[in-house]
Amino acid sequence: MAILVTGAAGFIGCNMVQRLLASNHRIFGIDNLSNGSRKNIAHSLQDARFVFVEADLSDLSAFMPVAQQFHSTDPITEVWHLAANSDIPAGIDDAGVDLRDTFMTTFNTLEVMKRLKIKQLAFASTSAVYGDHENVRLHEDIGPLLPISNYGAMKLASEALISAAAEAWLERAWIFRFPNVIGVPATHGALLDFIRKLRQTPDNLNVLGNGTQQKGYLHVSELIDAMLYIREFAEERLAYYNIGSDDEGVTVRFMAEQVVAAAAPAAKISFGEGNKGWVGDVPRFVYSIEKLRALGWQPKIGSADAIKLAIHEIIDQEMHQ
């Protein structure tokens, strides 16, 4: 019995593969390596229980034979669908990006599962499905759902397909609505951006926006903990949970200051205008994790400590590249 992980070479995927291997699972991994890389899974590939194939999940004629081959080796009982475009601004410029990498990957994952009779799906969704509710606390049953990015739209579309499948043939589904997740291997995001800028110009850090944008952050290790916890303890046929930090979050200003303190204490920080970094970004939101807390899980560290931990990990990553 095996688990298929899509997006296995990406930021979340490679961390999940490591954790699942530690729990003695047989893992099949697929990734198109558009955002992920073989380097991310180099360590896991030393384990014979992990098999990786590069394939484009948005192309069913490429995806299906790989999945069939895996399935005939060791029957797949569960899919962790973590593949998606992770560059939200790119998907706003060109809707085709999230159509292909965020939505069609889900559509095809469900097609593969239906044909191979795999009945359990864990899915990486996002807080972006909620859109901009300003100061309303985002709990799982809030409405309306009006995403402001194509990324959020195509994640909501994916959730909707999974919901319809759960009515018709899918036996269990776990939908995880991710917060902002930080840690390594970092491929994008404000922390990596700040750290790279400071390596180029150690005297000065230019920040997009006025720095008041405030969000909660979760360290990837805690995200993995939460997903596995929900997978084990949620009893609903279609379980959907916010995963996030248990606090009001931190501002961009705080993040910039922490990066400067750790990487270039003498640098001067200059801020731009407005509190939206880019079109489609939700400037400020407060996430409810009451449902997850009621299930029995809560993060061990807050947003501020998660940021500090990730900054050190990312600096270390960048120094060894």
Added chain:
Amino acid sequence: MAILVTGAAGFIGCNMVQRLLASNHRIFGIDNLSNGSRKNIAHSLQDARFVFVEADLSDLSAFMPVAQQFHSTDPITEVWHLAANSDIPAGIDDAGVDLRDTFMTTFNTLEVMKRLKIKQLAFASTSAVYGDHENVRLHEDIGPLLPISNYGAMKLASEALISAAAEAWLERAWIFRFPNVIGVPATHGALLDFIRKLRQTPDNLNVLGNGTQQKGYLHVSELIDAMLYIREFAEERLAYYNIGSDDEGVTVRFMAEQVVAAAAPAAKISFGEGNKGWVGDVPRFVYSIEKLRALGWQPKIGSADAIKLAIHEIIDQEMHQ
């Protein structure tokens, strides 16, 4: 200045084209004729202000040149996107049906509009975006949105794309969440089904399910009224409204009895078991139209009278085929 109507030869589309022509608009129509037919628009085609081209909206390479040709003749200022798969069970068997005809038609409509700089979109959505909330009254801001059919999923996905576009470049969007709509030209649905069954076996009418399934129904003429009303009076950049009857709806039993009374008074009605006609059908829901009523519109006739009117129209349609 012209209006583009997608799905122009379908049930809603052909009624909308007639109404828009009556308001002195120049209309371009596109339809792949999968559910619609040229017969539905035969009358409108006598009006020189209506131009129709058969094309598959799910294929951007077919859709774009047609739209460009239209746009170069008379600049399109507004699109009424009414094209979709209307056979919900077909989309549950094969997710590709709603992917193509319900979702990709919307994706491509937005692509065409973005490229041609058309900034106003009216969109036919559905109560199916809400999923099964049992006895909770469905108002526009309810959550969670967990559709139980691929049709509902791909309409929700379409709404989400429109929402993201409204953030980035679309100036105005009107999303109409349709109830069950009845009238002519009828292409599917329980009334047509009952009437056709009775023409084959006038002594007996077999009804799927136990007949207790209860829904609100709106006559197509009132639906068109409501859409044009919202188009004229809603002031939100992204306006989303339930459109429906103002009552608790009628049961399948009532509909069967009314059809029998009108078409074959001697027929015996026999019911099946359960209150779900098919997988993905929401067995009972109560629609809130408070938002639409607050805007100043409400239906003139209730579900029961709409059913009676439609039965006579459909019997007439079937006798003249």
